[in-house]
Amino acid sequence: MRELIRFKNVSKQYGEGDKKFYALHNVNFEINQGEYVVILGPSGAGKSTLLNLLGGMDQASSGEILVEGTNIEGYNDAQLTEFRANNVGFVFQFYNLIPTLTALENVSITKDIKKSKRTSEAILESVHLERQMHQFPAELSGGEQQRVSIARAIRKDPLMLLCDEPTGALDSKTGVDILKVLHNLCKEENKTVIIVTHNATIAQTADRVIYLKNGEIEKMTLNEQPLMIDEVEW
Numbered sequence: 001m002r003e004l005i006r007f008k009n010v011s012k013q014y015g016e017g018d019k020k021f022y023a024l025h026n027v028n029f030e031i032n033q034g035e036y037v038v039i040l041g042p043s044g045a046g047k048s049t050l051l052n053l054l055g056g057m058d059q060a061s062s063g064e065i066l067v068e069g070t071n072i073e074g075y076n077d078a079q080l081t082e083f084r085a086n087n088v089g090f091v092f093q094f095y096n097l098i099p100t101l102t103a104l105e106n107v108s109i110t111k112d113i114k115k116s117k118r119t120s121e122a123i124l125e126s127v128h129l130e131r132q133m134h135q136f137p138a139e140l141s142g143g144e145q146q147r148v149s150i151a152r153a154i155r156k157d158p159l160m161l162l163c164d165e166p167t168g169a170l171d172s173k174t175g176v177d178i179l180k181v182l183h184n185l186c187k188e189e190n191k192t193v194i195i196v197t198h199n200a201t202i203a204q205t206a207d208r209v210i211y212l213k214n215g216e217i218e219k220m221t222l223n224e225q226p227l228m229i230d231e232v233e234w
């Protein structure tokens with residue numbers, strides 16, 4: 001498998017003077033192309049900080065973040081913007097859809113869709129929303145809204161999909177449906193999917209689990225035989 005991402009001694013500090021502290025401290029790991037990865041840890045462990053650095057939304061205080069061998073910590077603002085636009089799809093807990101646009105318009109509005117081989121309609125069909133394309137977010141269930149946000153994230157055909165608590169606002173059954181969508185994208189389209197969660201059950205379905213605690217990697221495990229998504233419930 002080809003290595004896609006490598007964190008080398010990455011630290012992120014917040015605060016000034018006495019109040020200075022590490023949200024991440026000397027973090028090292030690698031992720032391969034096409035892996036289904038879960039980043040697990042309690043509240044405040046540094047999970048979102050890590051995802052924001054990887055997605056080029058924030059920059060580290062020290063260390064290197066290599067994506068396809070290039071250190072994105074050396075990028076200026078314009079390069080970071082281009083990196084995000086070309087390579088990263090984001091999925092958040094609360095969907096972040098524009099309420100005055102339909103599902104189809106929310107997906108089509110994505111900038112930088114030059115790489116995409118599929119239309120917005122085709123992508124919405126692939127997440128089973130063909131019937132709901134012209135509905136507004138308020139007319140969709142939570143699970144449907146999350147599928148729209150996944151469709152929007154993959155519209156530009158990104159290298160990696162970064163998902164921050166994607167099932168956090170959903171009941172268990174709907175959450176499992178969303179995980180299936182993400183897992184299919186990973187295994188059928190060779191997308192690298194990285195899910196941040198504090199739900200340990202989800203971690204059993206991952207190829208790789210990175211356990212974060214107090215800004216440090218407590219351990220990292222590779223699952224030889226990850227649990228099928230259908231087998232999980234919380």
Ligand SMILES: Nc1ncnc2c1ncn2[C@@H]1O[C@H](COP(=O)(O)OP(=O)(O)OP(=O)(O)O)[C@@H](O)[C@H]1O
Pocket residue numbers: 014015023041042043044045046047048049050198
């Ligand atoms: N912009 C910021 N300024 C100052 N401190 C911050 C900032 N962002 C995060 N932190 C702090 O960094 C630490 C790690 O936060 P982070 O959001 O990465 O944790 P998390 O593991 O994602 O937690 P949760 O599961 O609650 O979302 C926390 O103590 C948080 O208060």
